[in-house]
């Protein structure tokens with residue numbers, strides 16, 4: 001099972017020193033480099049990586065128009081290489097997005113009830129966000145006629161691997177045992193569906209999506225890994241992004257924007273769930289004044305790009321109203337940039353805006369951060385633990 005709670009940044013928490021908070025460390029380096037030389041967007045870190053935060057250099061790396069970096073896809077990366085060809089990757093991404101989009105359209109009316117049932121009057125975050133998304137998109141992950149024990153397995157994967165800090169909550173031997181069993185169960189289901197493949201037909205869930213994109217001859221183990229990337233993306237990344245919006249709304253009640261899209265964009269700016277991307281230079285070249293070679297590891301830090309003082313006014317403040325006017329979009333990439341831009345960006349934003357819109361319109365929200373809680377920095381950037389309290393503005397706590 002993949003160790004990362006997000007599909008987008010596998011291994012991205014690794015490049016900086018794990019003994020300290022990697023986010024604090026890259027931030028401190030950025031501040032000290034800037035202090036010495038003015039705003040500098042590309043530097044060699046103490047850990048040896050080349051950090052890239054200048055928006056133009058970031059675009060050159062992520063856009064890769066001139067073959068700056070070796071072609072790769074984090075999402076489709078598996079233990080033995082990269083699933084391919086690229087056309088199949090693109091097809092799988094599109095089919096997944098369409099499946100989710102159709103589901104969101106058909107089930108939008110359920111969001112209000114879901115909020116009332118799952119979040120009111122009190123909920124514990126960030127898990128509450130992940131579990132709400134799981135509940136809403138359950139059938140996208142596994143259609144209703146899939147074996148019941150597989151459903152239990154998928155929910156256990158969420159509990160044991162997707163939720164923030166999940167790995168710390170279970171001892172290593174039990175994790176290993178569970179991992180083997182879960183992978184076996186998913187592989188069996190993939191094989192059953194590959195055997196039944198009979199020409200193109202509309203996917204019922206994300207297993208159908210990966211099986212349809214891979215075809216009958218694809219290695220089922222690779223298809224299972226891609227399915228897990230989707231599970232981490234849908235339940236993990238989207239749930240964390242919802243958590244950041246809720247936390248910021250609850251801690252800045254005076255700043256909550258009339259337009260939910262401003263809140264969502266601003267939350268993704270301040271706390272991009274996918275905060276670090278790794279790339280390898282394709283040749284010796286100069287990048288923002290730093291010489292790099294194919295032996296270097298480039299790390300693009302969207303967290304710092306989004307707080308770059310040369311591009312953002314009051315960069316560290318929650319100001320959703322900034323989104324009322326044009327912003328420098330070269331310095332904004334919560335869903336990546338270039339050929340590997342997130343296939344699920346539009347559906348993610350749509351779901352987040354719907355939820356944030358309902359929360360700010362129909363509920364009074366307050367949040368209490370847990371003592372000593374801090375952002376949970378791993379491959380994905382998850383919110384600190386907090387309790388949210390929801391009541392109706394008419395004073396009735398909980399349900400309508």
Ligand code: HEM
Pocket residue numbers: 007008009073074075076089090092093096097100230233234237238241272273274277334335336337339340341342343344345347348
């Ligand atoms: C808050 C939620 C999400 C965030 C922050 C996010 C972020 C990202 C980022 C930054 C990338 C590019 C990674 C890179 O260039 O190395 C990416 C790729 C991708 N994402 Fe997401 N994502 C989210 C949700 C989703 C969802 C719900 C789906 C489901 C369709 C999805 C599917 C994909 C796919 C298929 C790719 C690979 C694109 C390619 O290589 O062609 N993502 N995501």
